[in-house]
Amino acid sequence: MVTIIPGRTDTKRNPNRQRIKQVTVPIGEIVSFEPATGAELWRGKVGDVDECVARARRAWPAWAAQPHSTRIELIRRFANEVRKEADKLATMIARETGKPMWEARGEVESVVARVEISVRAYADRTSQRKHDNGLSGVASVRHKPHGVLAVLGPYNMPADLPCGHIVPALIAGNVVVFKPSEKAPASGELLARCFHRAGVSAAALQVLIGGPAHGQALVAHDGIDGVLFTGSSHAGIAINRKLAANPGKIVALEMGGNNPLVVWDTPKIADAAAIVVQSAFTGAGQRCTAARRLIVKSSLYDGLIEQVKRLADRIIVGAPFDDPSPFMGPVIDNQTADGLTESFVYLLSSGGRAIKHMVRLNEDLPFLSPAIIDVTKVAERPDIELFGPLVQVVRVDDFDEAIAEANATRFGLVAALVGGTPEHYNRFWANVRAGVINWNRPTINPSAAAPIGGVGLSGNHRPAAFYAADSCAYPVASIELNQPRLGIGIGLRDD
């Protein structure tokens, strides 16, 4: 009987955190706390990796043998179950992650939308193709499922992002062992119940409750045919290393970003400021696609920064069900909030200039104000993902410098240009290294009807969303004739 969930119950660093009781979690259990209140929301036993995988292996042949149309029918029923449970699921997501209810509702709508997108994607990316070569036979390409896939999810969108892998995996004929984040297990469990109520068997989609150690054991398990991961680059790299000696296993890694947003000449400064604020602070900056680095042309700097600051000052930070609705909630836990405030102080002490300070709004709970810091004079800017409401500003003089600054990262998830001419955008698009590149739109909320993934430390060239289908089935090429037919015309002695 020991473990304390890090940060959420930590009273050591701040003895004034009395509102949150010290909670002792028995070994073998996971407890989920509400970030906005500190209250215990859910507790459950950790799963058994061997058992889950063995059960999945037994379930796979029957799931794969069903007609494709049956699997699609079951997945469409899943969408209906989510529609029926929309309020309950959104409420759970909001409570467990701390995000505002309007945002949690949007996440549930995305889950539903993923179903039809994935049905289309399966047909578009992995459909059957045939080419009649006359006497040489028919050349065909069809796709087969991999088998048992592990889906590992992050906490920030605990329903939508796992669904981005679970739904296409099941459609393609795989069975799934889904390990939700240890910070959002209740949302994961509720989501899985919708699959089960729709008729997907509890063996074909299993939930494995556990932390990183369970994730490690799952990805390394011999009975797993592949891993579809969404989370931090740190964990993604560990998974990649673990599976380096297993080239036969499919590994799709959707990881973090240190995303640049460049603002160039535009008369629409108010719109540019709104794009910056929405890109940087939606979800309290806990989006993989959030703008982390704002790169601004010097001549626009004062006007733009003034408007960005003014807008950020108006942001309501609050609990999910507050009225009026907050723009953003807390970050996921106290440890994360502590890490972010420490990072802000580090940037300040390294030569950064605070435009808007990061303030801890509540002693006991992880509510942070949105923060803006000019790091133009910071000599060595850390190229890490600061996963919270913090945007770093860099001032540049010419467009080449802006592009170089945008590319000064090992990550490559999203980049956006606001303002500029079509020629600027063409140069930006051609020279910036990222998997999603936008013009005059926020970095966040990419379309699930397109591939979403990154390069560098952001992904391994197996994007999710529309192209997730590619990671869920492998192509089989065949040449087929209904009777054997061959004559050898060269290199034989006379008969």
Ligand code: NAD
């Ligand atoms: P995380 O990496 O801490 O955890 C993600 C999942 O991986 C969890 O289920 C966790 O238990 C598991 N895990 C952790 N270490 C592991 C290991 N060594 N082996 C196997 N499994 C392991 O991520 P998080 O903090 O929950 O989520 C936030 C991160 O996710 C951010 O970096 C964000 O950018 C990223 N993210 C990326 C995308 C994308 O589409 N590219 C989308 C959302 C979030």
